[in-house]
Amino acid sequence: MFLFKPKFKFKDIKDILPVHKTRKWKRRKRNNILEIIIHHSAAISKKGKGLEEIENIAIYHKSLGNHISKRGCPGICYPWVIDRDGVIYKTSDHENITWHCKRHNLRGLGICLLGKFTKGGQKPTLDQLRSLEKLLFYLSSTLKVSIHHVYCHRDFKNTICPGDLLYYYVCLRKAYPKIFIKDF
Numbered sequence: 001m002f003l004f005k006p007k008f009k010f011k012d013i014k015d016i017l018p019v020h021k022t023r024k025w026k027r028r029k030r031n032n033i034l035e036i037i038i039h040h041s042a043a044i045s046k047k048g049k050g051l052e053e054i055e056n057i058a059i060y061h062k063s064l065g066n067h068i069s070k071r072g073c074p075g076i077c078y079p080w081v082i083d084r085d086g087v088i089y090k091t092s093d094h095e096n097i098t099w100h101c102k103r104h105n106l107r108g109l110g111i112c113l114l115g116k117f118t119k120g121g122q123k124p125t126l127d128q129l130r131s132l133e134k135l136l137f138y139l140s141s142t143l144k145v146s147i148h149h150v151y152c153h154r155d156f157k158n159t160i161c162p163g164d165l166l167y168y169y170v171c172l173r174k175a176y177p178k179i180f181i182k183d184f
């Protein structure tokens with residue numbers, strides 16, 4: 001399915017991120033995961049600031065009255081995040097049913113790319129896209145979710161997430177699964 005087998009390296013930070021005091025995620029079996037759903041963080045992101053920005057997302061998601069939950073979420077709502085430098089972070093367990101895409105949370109695994117990929121925002125970096133490629137390869141081989149079951153948030157909800165620029169990349173990627181689109 002993919003042209004090359006990239007080396008896969010990631011930083012596991014799931015145990016150091018802030019979580020809700022009392023709320024816990026409901027759990028699922030790995031074979032419940034049938035879809036991968038891509039998001040952007042919708043905030044301008046800077047190189048070298050990945051960890052800090054992810055911590056801020058976790059703080060926001062667990063806080064009272066955020067846009068996802070009035071009571072606050074149990075923790076960060078994505079199990080994978082990729083920063084502008086292309087660093088891949090594991091931020092939650094695959095078994096956690098995190099709240100990232102209504103009606104698709106049980107079957108969907110979320111990946112968030114840091115950045116605002118909408119008009120007036122920024123482009124995903126080449127390092128970020130390369131890492132997305134590696135992560136998709138890794139997940140498709142370990143979870144048996146093919147490129148055809150990789151979606152964007154906007155495929156299921158009336159949202160601009162993950163921004164036109166990343167959305168078009170994912171569409172191209174699905175249409176041409178054997179080509180890494182360098183000149184995006």
Ligand SMILES: [Zn+2]
Nearest residue numbers: 039040153161
């Ligand atoms: Zn989203």
